[in-house]
Amino acid sequence: TQLLEQSPQFLSIQEGENLTVYCNSSSVFSSLQWYRQEPGEGPVLLVTVVTGGEVKKLKRLTFQFGDARKDSSLHITAAQPGDTGLYLCAKVSGTYKYIFGTGTRLKVLA
Amino acid sequence: DVKVTQSSRYLVKRTGEKVFLECVQDMDHENMFWYRQDPGLGLRLIYFSYDVKMKEKGDIPEGYSVSREKKERFSLILESASTNQTSMYLCASIRDGDQETQYFGPGTRLLVL
Numbered sequence: 710t711q712l713l714e715q716s717p718q719f720l721s722i723q724e725g726e727n728l729t730v731y732c733n734s735s736s737v738f739s740s741l742q743w744y745r746q747e748p749g750e751g752p753v754l755l756v757t758v759v760t761g762g763e764v765k766k767l768k769r770l771t772f773q774f775g776d777a778r779k780d781s782s783l784h785i786t787a788a789q790p791g792d793t794g795l796y797l798c799a800k801v802s803g804t805y806k807y808i809f810g811t812g813t814r815l816k817v818l819a
Numbered sequence: 820d821v822k823v824t825q826s827s828r829y830l831v832k833r834t835g836e837k838v839f840l841e842c843v844q845d846m847d848h849e850n851m852f853w854y855r856q857d858p859g860l861g862l863r864l865i866y867f868s869y870d871v872k873m874k875e876k877g878d879i880p881e882g883y884s885v886s887r888e889k890k891e892r893f894s895l896i897l898e899s900a901s902t903n904q905t906s907m908y909l910c911a912s913i914r915d916g917d918q919e920t921q922y923f924g925p926g927t928r929l930l931v932l
Binding site: 713718740742749750751752753754757797799801804805806807808809810811812 | 823828850852858859860861862863864867869909910911913918919920921923924925926
């Protein structure tokens, strides 16, 4: 099964720092989603990007879709402990079929 | 708010036991999914169902079966649990025509001894 590669795999930072998480594939995405999964919970959809070069903002989170639609990034400004969780990217691969990334586990220390 | 609930948060079973994982959604969604989540492997689709009594195999169906007798309920069955089925199991649902918004349950962490 094809997986999306995410980097870094783990990230531990201090409150207030900025960070970027990456999601890469060898093939083109039709659309890409980002999820956050908090400990003990299921993933929750944050955003869907569909157009190459698209940038979406959700408060302190900025999502970018690469021009060639093979990669995406998530940038968090001034991280807070509430941002702690597992960040997953997923590409839509056919009707109701999703291929998920390997995940980035983020811990923000107060 | 859409709610997807799973019958157990944690389960401990012995090798060879038959295991039932239940999932219920309250938003009348047509499509329901079972995934397993393992570190470094993301979420992998086991089975999905697009209607009552209808199912399709996902990427890793071996060792699993499913049942969907009612629209709101989707069950995952491990006929004879094995230690390599120790994992986090996540259920999800999505409305027909909405390709974007999958709603996930909180997960069941299964340990097979």
